[in-house]
Amino acid sequence: MNRFAVLAPGFERLSYPLDRHDAADGSAFSERSERFCLSRAQSEEHAQMALVSAGGLSEHASEPVGYVCAGQGEIFVVCRSSGRKGKEIAHDERRAFSTAVVKRLAALHTEGLGCGGLSPEAVEFAGKQAKLLSPLRIFALAEGDSVYYEAVSTLRALVSSGVATEGEMPKLASAYLSHSPVCRHEVAQHLQKKGRKGTARDELVKSAMKIIPFF
Amino acid sequence: MKAQAIAKNAMQGMQEFFRLKAGKEDFGGYLPLFSRPASGVRPASVSAVAIGGRKFTRYRYE
Numbered sequence: 062m063n064r065f066a067v068l069a070p071g072f073e074r075l076s077y078p079l080d081r082h083d084a085a086d087g088s089a090f091s092e093r094s095e096r097f098c099l100s101r102a103q104s105e106e107h108a109q110m111a112l113v114s115a116g117g118l119s120e121h122a123s124e125p126v127g128y129v130c131a132g133q134g135e136i137f138v139v140c141r142s143s144g145r146k147g148k149e150i151a152h153d154e155r156r157a158f159s160t161a162v163v164k165r166l167a168a169l170h171t172e173g174l175g176c177g178g179l180s181p182e183a184v185e186f187a188g189k190q191a192k193l194l195s196p197l198r199i200f201a202l203a204e205g206d207s208v209y210y211e212a213v214s215t216l217r218a219l220v221s222s223g224v225a226t227e228g229e230m231p232k233l234a235s236a237y238l239s240h241s242p243v244c245r246h247e248v249a250q251h252l253q254k255k256g257r258k259g260t261a262r263d264e265l266v267k268s269a270m271k272i273i274p275f276f
Numbered sequence: 277m278k279a280q281a282i283a284k285n286a287m288q289g290m291q292e293f294f295r296l297k298a299g300k301e302d303f304g305g306y307l308p309l310f311s312r313p314a315s316g317v318r319p320a321s322v323s324a325v326a327i328g329g330r331k332f333t334r335y336r337y338e
Contacts, residue, residue: 062337063337064336064337065334065335065336065337066334066335066337067325067327067332067333067334067335068332068333068335069330069332070331070332070333073333076322076333076335079335080335080337109327109328112327112328112330112332113327113328113329113330127332
């Protein structure tokens, strides 16, 4: 049984379903034909930060509307979900979905934000746009942080989950590179450091095929 | 005995109705009928909290 819930104005009605459902990471419930997803937060302070900074991240992630404390004291942020999860995407929409995922990653990197790479399960798809299910995954990149491995792990996650094929990898890598000058610069630096002469796109694809998927 | 059988049938019919309704309208396994507290359910205690200059409502569950 949940201990308490904190809800934003306009979402007070969620206090009833939150009272009835034990909170768990990744669980979802519907209320008045709207879907809400729960994602684990490190602490109550982290959940509060997500709530008050929601406006600035609304382009990249679903909207947090409150948080709930589970019986064991764990905190989960409640987000309003407006799209479908990666596993719910129809076969003929997979290409559009995977392109939307790499574009979202490029948009995050361009704004100096990181997310540790995107897996199809961590993203929702609505109106040809992919958004993170939880704004808690987004962090500000520090000077020493590399976006290269976030791109590589995202490409790998798309292929290993079956959303994209190996043959589609070069196109996805191109889509990622063409949407962010930050990414192009980062990959060029990576090539220079390793003393390689190939193109940035091929280097991304090669690295993605080398790593073991960890999502 | 007859009354018990009628009550049992009515209960089964109701369960079937809501099972079908939930299946059709995709409420994600959550039935809107039960989203409001029925009589006898103790309401959670409610208080106002401010986070980052914005007002939120805190519900403590018993």
